[in-house]
Amino acid sequence: MPAVSFSHVGITVADLDRAVEFYTKAFDLYLLMPPSEVLQDNSAIGEMCDDVFGAGWGRFRIAHLSSGDGVGIELFEFPKTDDSKPPFDYWKPGIFHFCLQDSDLEERVKRIEALGGKQRMQQVRYYYPDQKPYRMVYCEDPFGNLAELYSHSYELTYSSGAYADDA
Numbered sequence: 024m025p026a027v028s029f030s031h032v033g034i035t036v037a038d039l040d041r042a043v044e045f046y047t048k049a050f051d052l053y054l055l056m057p058p059s060e061v062l063q064d065n066s067a068i069g070e071m072c073d074d075v076f077g078a079g080w081g082r083f084r085i086a087h088l089s090s091g092d093g094v095g096i097e098l099f100e101f102p103k104t105d106d107s108k109p110p111f112d113y114w115k116p117g118i119f120h121f122c123l124q125d126s127d128l129e130e131r132v133k134r135i136e137a138l139g140g141k142q143r144m145q146q147v148r149y150y151y152p153d154q155k156p157y158r159m160v161y162c163e164d165p166f167g168n169l170a171e172l173y174s175h176s177y178e179l180t181y182s183s184g185a186y187a188d189d190a
Contacts, residue, residue, distance in 0.1 A: 031087075031095030032121050036166045037106035039084045041139075042098045045165055046088055049135045050123055052096060056087040090123065108167025120161065120169035128160050128172050139165035150180060 036042040039058045062082045084100040113119045125131045143161040150157040158174040
């Protein structure tokens with residue numbers, strides 16, 4: 024079987040409107056579907072949500088965005104969403120970040136910070152100092168979700184053995 028393609032990632036936020044503004048402006052994502060309300064009912068989407076969330080979820084708001092290469096980001100706002108930032112428990116099981124690619128990391132970080140996010144690392148780092156221009160940096164959105172940024176594709180960065188002593 025061939026490798027699967029990545030479709031989208033879902034992110035829960037405390038303020039959907041602010042998140043849509045952040046993600047469309049900080050990362051230039053396309054807004055596919057503006058914030059919309061989903062209700063617990065007998066519709067196809069209502070029944071799908073029953074399967075995922077269980078009985079009694081009631082309602083939520085959702086927006087759909089897309090990256091330049093067609094990978095989606097679903098933003099969710101639930102009525103009981105706590106507006107506190109999640110703890111950075113990187114050692115616990117689960118997804119702790121997602122990664123986007125941009126050749127101009129420094130300018131992208133400035134935009135992220137101007138929109139209420141922050142650079143988590145002290146500086147943009149090079150995988151192969153003095154050899155290749157492959158760079159990376161971790162940032163946070165205004166809600167505490169981690170976004171890693173790469174200057175080059177995942178394949179280029181790791182096909183050369185980024186952690187090998189002889190790289």
